[in-house]
Amino acid sequence: MSVCSPESAQDAVKYFAIEGDLRSLTPFHRGHIHDTYISAWETDGAIRRYLHQRLNRHVFQDIAGLMHNIEHVVAHLERKLANSDEPDFRVLRLIPTVDGDTWSANESGAWRTYEYIENTIAHDACEGTDEAYQAARAFGRFQYHLRDLDVEALHETIPNFFSSPFRLRQLQEAIAQDKADRVSEVEPEIRFVRERLEMVDVIDDHLRKGSFPRRIVHGDTKLNNVLFDRDTGRAVSVVDLDTCMAGWTLYDFGDLVRFTAASCAEDEPDLGRAGVNLDLYRALVDGYLEGSDGTLTAVERELMPFAARLVTFTLGLRFLADHLAGDTYFKVARDGHNLDRARVQFRMVERMEELESSMRVGTERL
Numbered sequence: 001m002s003v004c005s006p007e008s009a010q011d012a013v014k015y016f017a018i019e020g021d022l023r024s025l026t027p028f029h030r031g032h033i034h035d036t037y038i039s040a041w042e043t044d045g046a047i048r049r050y051l052h053q054r055l056n057r058h059v060f061q062d063i064a065g066l067m068h069n070i071e072h073v074v075a076h077l078e079r080k081l082a083n084s085d086e087p088d089f090r091v092l093r094l095i096p097t098v099d100g101d102t103w104s105a106n107e108s109g110a111w112r113t114y115e116y117i118e119n120t121i122a123h124d125a126c127e128g129t130d131e132a133y134q135a136a137r138a139f140g141r142f143q144y145h146l147r148d149l150d151v152e153a154l155h156e157t158i159p160n161f162f163s164s165p166f167r168l169r170q171l172q173e174a175i176a177q178d179k180a181d182r183v184s185e186v187e188p189e190i191r192f193v194r195e196r197l198e199m200v201d202v203i204d205d206h207l208r209k210g211s212f213p214r215r216i217v218h219g220d221t222k223l224n225n226v227l228f229d230r231d232t233g234r235a236v237s238v239v240d241l242d243t244c245m246a247g248w249t250l251y252d253f254g255d256l257v258r259f260t261a262a263s264c265a266e267d268e269p270d271l272g273r274a275g276v277n278l279d280l281y282r283a284l285v286d287g288y289l290e291g292s293d294g295t296l297t298a299v300e301r302e303l304m305p306f307a308a309r310l311v312t313f314t315l316g317l318r319f320l321a322d323h324l325a326g327d328t329y330f331k332v333a334r335d336g337h338n339l340d341r342a343r344v345q346f347r348m349v350e351r352m353e354e355l356e357s358s359m360r361v362g363t364e365r366l
Contacts, residue, residue, distance in 0.1 A: 008108035015104040049116035065155035080145040120227035129283035136284040138235035140291020151246035162247040167317040174324035219243025221256040254311030274347035305359035316345030
């Protein structure tokens with residue numbers, strides 16, 4: 001996807017039904033996929049802000065399906081929360097276009113706009129167990145409120161997104177094609193993958209046996225997809241709903257652990273710093289079980305430590321495959337960026353293997 005110019009962004013935001021005069025429009029550098037801007041509009045001396053995104057058509061080829069899913073999820077959550085005792089929890093609000101649609105397409109691409117949730121902050125690294133607990137509880141509540149949303153109501157906007165076997169096949173294809181001539185430099189990583197192939201089919205086997213149901217999941221439960229109130233520190237919103245679709249519930253828990261309980265940044269070049277913070281992991285378990293409020297089956301609770309390991313391993317497969325393919329999916333800021341990401345994931349998997357018995361403590365709680 002080409003770089004979005006400020007002029008294109010300024011033109012695109014005018015397609016949305018926003019009152020007032022545009023006072024500022026600035027890039028918001030967050031995430032691997034979309035181009036994001038924040039605007040400020042003045043009406044009668046008051047300023048309101050909005051978040052605009054140019055959607056990545058390379059990653060999300062079915063933009064209509066993507067926005068259909070977000071509309072359904074947002075509407076469902078609004079209905080649930082209107083009748084709940086969680087008045088401080090806020091749902092993302094889509095701003096319609098001047099024609100009443102939820103997204104707009106023009107020469108620069110496909111765009112959507114959200115109301116900016118003020119007085120909140122997102123964290124790229126976890127600052128303690130309380131924050132981990134709050135984030136996990138928020139994602140657990142998200143799952144809880146979506147438990148009765150029909151899985152057939154949403155489109156599969158990225159086919160096989162949650163499938164570890166599919167991600168393995170992608171890596172195998174990337175190795176065979178070697179488009180960027182990089183395979184020779186990653187033999188240790190390829191060997192690491194081959195030594196753990198038995199992990200890949202475990203969840204798919206459980207789904208085929210009916211050990212637990214498919215449910216609507218968030219699909220990208222990084223810590224920075226939770227907004228925290230600046231004053232109270234409480235989690236008040238779950239954002240980035242692009243991968244909300246039918247999947248396996250523990251994918252959300254596993255991805256949350258992968259990101260939040262990591263002892264270093266996702267792309268840390270120094271592997272000596274990579275690992276898992278067990279205290280943060282246990283806070284995530286407690287928060288997720290509390291938030292999901294009995295939604296998980298006994299089998300799912302038992303698989304929580306394994307899910308953390310499998311999702312981390314699977315993201316490693318994705319990063320490594322993208323590195324070998326020439327960095328076509330995830331945004332990169334330097335040479336070898338995706339390889340650094342893959343190596344961190346694989347080191348975390350090793351550490352989870354060492355901590356397996358300790359990671360089981362607490363998951364048996366109802």
